[in-house]
Amino acid sequence: MSKVDVFRALHLKRAQGDPLVLPGPWDAASARVFAEAGFPALATPSAGVAAxxxxxxxxxxxxxxxxAVARIARAVDVPVSADVEGGYGLAPKELVERLLEAGAVGCNLEDSDGGVLKDAHAHAEFLAEVRSAAADRLFVNARVDTFVHGDGDPERAIERAALYRAAGADCVYPILAPAAVLPLLRSGIQGPLNMLAxxxxxxxxxxxxxxxxxxxxTFGPGLQRRATATLREIAAGLR
Known part of the structure; x- marks a missing residue:
């Protein structure tokens, strides 16, 4: 079974209360730590890598x-998904090729640009083109930014998620959605649902x-920031 098949299978038939937990490595060393701890897959955070x-x-x-994604993917044997923000303006075919060359089995793609939500239908078309170029070689996680750059209306998030799923997204990610609205999102969104912890x-x-x-x-840049805070304490102690 290929790494992408393994990664896709990890999302299927999850028992309630037993979600797939994907730590976010920011470099090869942190990736090895998470893999050695027994996590079956990893998901890079763009903000953590940027830092x-x-x-x-x-x-x-x-x-x-x-x-950076390539260094992380080479460092471990487990599948690695990559947060590639909005796709860096690359055409879908080139974006897919770059991800595969880096060794990624999946990607996050966000539906906002410069803090403004993209037109959902246009973004769905982009996702469909990515899916067409990737076929089954990538697991596409479509980020829904309604709660970070929109009005926070769960129904709008569900509408956007439905468009992205219809376009071929494997999973949707309503980033920063409050836990209180998760049951509503779950009832309205088909397929795998990613939440930020x-x-x-x-x-x-x-x-x-x-x-x-x-x-x-997933944790976004939270683990990288926690590690930095710990290192700051160590550094202060050394003085």
């Missing part, structure tokens, strides 16, 4: 992002998000 490379979130040049005490645990309907759980 590692010395860029602000959203400012990483495409070549550097793909190179916070690492502080205020956020629901991955298992709790699974109980509410999440198929998979």
């Amino acid at each position: 590692c490379l010395g860029y602000e979130d959203g400012a990483t040049p495409a070549d550097e992002m793909f190179a 916070r690492l502080d005490a205020e956020g629901p645990s991955p298992a709790a998000l699974g109980e509410l309907g999440a198929t998979r759980v």
Whole structure:
């Protein structure tokens, strides 16, 4: 079974309360830590990789992002999905080729640009072209930015998600959706549903998000930021 088939299978028939937990490595060393801990797959966070490379979130040049993803994918044997933001303006065929060359089995693609939601129908067409170019070689996770750059209306998120699923997206990701609306999202969205978990005490645990309907759980740049905070404490202690 290929890595993408393994990755796709990990999303299927998940028991309630047992979501697929995907840590977000920001470099090869962190990827090895997560793989050695037993996680069956990983999902890079664009913001975490940007911080590692010395860029602000959203400012990483495409070549550097793909190179970083390639280093991470080479460092581990488990499947790696890559957050490639909005696709860096690449045509779908080139975007797919760059992802496959980097060794990624999947990708996140967001539906906003510069803090503004894209036209959902136009974005669905883009996703359909990505799916056509990729066939079954990539697992496409369509980010829905209604809760971060829109009005936060769950029904609008469900409408956008339906368009993206119809276009061939394997999974949808309503980033920053409050846990309280997760049951509503789950009832209205077909297929795998990605939710963002916070690492502080205020956020629901991955298992709790699974109980509410999440198929998979990611952390965005949270793990990289936690590691940086720990390193800052160590550095302060050394002084």
